[in-house]
Amino acid sequence: MSVKTKGxxxxxxxxxxLLPLLLLADGAMAAASPGEKGASGPAPVSQVSDEERGDKxxxxxxxxxxxxxxxxxxxxxxxxxxxxxxxxxxxxxxxxGLTSVEGIHALAESIMNVRETLARAEIVPEEWTRSSxxxxxxxxxxxxxxxxxxxxxYKVMADDMQQMSNARVGGQSEKLRAAFQNLQQHYETIRPxxxxxxxxxxxxxxxxxxSYAERLSSDKPVDEAAxxxxxxxxxxxxxxxxxxxxxxxxxLPIAGYENPWYWSGLIGLWxxxxxxxxxxxxxxxxxxxxxxxxxxxxxxxxxx
Numbered sequence: 047m048s049v050k051t052k053g054x055x056x057x058x059x060x061x062x063x064l065l066p067l068l069l070l071a072d073g074a075m076a077a078a079s080p081g082e083k084g085a086s087g088p089a090p091v092s093q094v095s096d097e098e099r100g101d102k103x104x105x106x107x108x109x110x111x112x113x114x115x116x117x118x119x120x121x122x123x124x125x126x127x128x129x130x131x132x133x134x135x136x137x138x139x140x141x142x143g144l145t146s147v148e149g150i151h152a153l154a155e156s157i158m159n160v161r162e163t164l165a166r167a168e169i170v171p172e173e174w175t176r177s178s179x180x181x182x183x184x185x186x187x188x189x190x191x192x193x194x195x196x197x198x199x200y201k202v203m204a205d206d207m208q209q210m211s212n213a214r215v216g217g218q219s220e221k222l223r224a225a226f227q228n229l230q231q232h233y234e235t236i237r238p239x240x241x242x243x244x245x246x247x248x249x250x251x252x253x254x255x256x257s258y259a260e261r262l263s264s265d266k267p268v269d270e271a272a273x274x275x276x277x278x279x280x281x282x283x284x285x286x287x288x289x290x291x292x293x294x295x296x297x298l299p300i301a302g303y304e305n306p307w308y309w310s311g312l313i314g315l316w317x318x319x320x321x322x323x324x325x326x327x328x329x330x331x332x333x334x335x336x337x338x339x340x341x342x343x344x345x346x347x348x349x350x
Contacts, residue, residue, distance in 0.1 A: 105135040110185035117178035149242035156181045156238045187239035196239035200288040203232050217268040226263040248286045255283045
């Protein structure tokens with residue numbers, strides 16, 4: 047058997063347990079684009095009652111949380127058990143009103159990634175940590191519309207972009223690349239959760255910006271002007287992705303523009319001049335007061 051054939055069989059084994067979820071996604075697409083119903087069409091997936099649906103969604107979230115904990119600790123046997131519990135919780139559940147077709151596909155993809163990670167003979171801690179975190183955030187986003195855990199990454203990703211801005215000044219290519227890689231890693235972690243909750247246009251917009259920023263951050267030498275404009279565009283795309291208002295500040299202004307040390311020195315010089323001028327005025331005032339009157343007693347009284 048060839049390596050290519052083995053790879054296809056491996057993906058088939060991964061996809062089989064997710065067949066109910068994928069069928070639900072296809073059903074959602076069919077409902078979104080109604081057409082003629084043929085007698086030979088696919089049989090509908092049986093749905094559960096509203097009460098059973100609520101219970102299954104709770105089980106889904108509990109399984110995702112437990113799976114995340116076990117994979118963070120490298121507990122293989124427990125992680126496999128929780129994955130089976132998670133798949134069972136998905137059986138027959140309707141996602142109507144919870145997310146879009148794109149969101150269903152994003153959830154299915156995150157589940158497949160975890161199953162593939164668990165299926166490997168060797169435990170790679172970084173992959174276990176990342177894939178379980180992605181799935182946890184995706185499930186949490188599905189069930190918590192306005193208070194999803196993934197929304198906490200707004201400040202983290204804004205800080206990554208601020209680091210890119212800082213590295214841009216002076217053309218610090220290594221720091222710039224490191225800052226972009228951090229941003230890329232954080233975005234990959236929350237992307238399925240964002241796709242579940244946000245309009246596809248907002249996700250596609252940020253995808254395009256990430257591709258553009260990756261190219262700019264890899265250029266040598268750094269094109270500071272183009273990167274500065276790109277980061278401004280990224281600020282807008284980031285706000286749209288996280289549903290932030292346009293007037294909310296994301297980044298602190300880049301102090302000093304191209305030479306922050308120059309501006310810091312200039313501000314310090316103004317402070318020194320202001321203090322010197324104030325001291326000179328006080329000295330002249332004291333001299334004038336001392337000269338008024340003819341006795342030491344009057345002079346002493348004025349000094350008080």
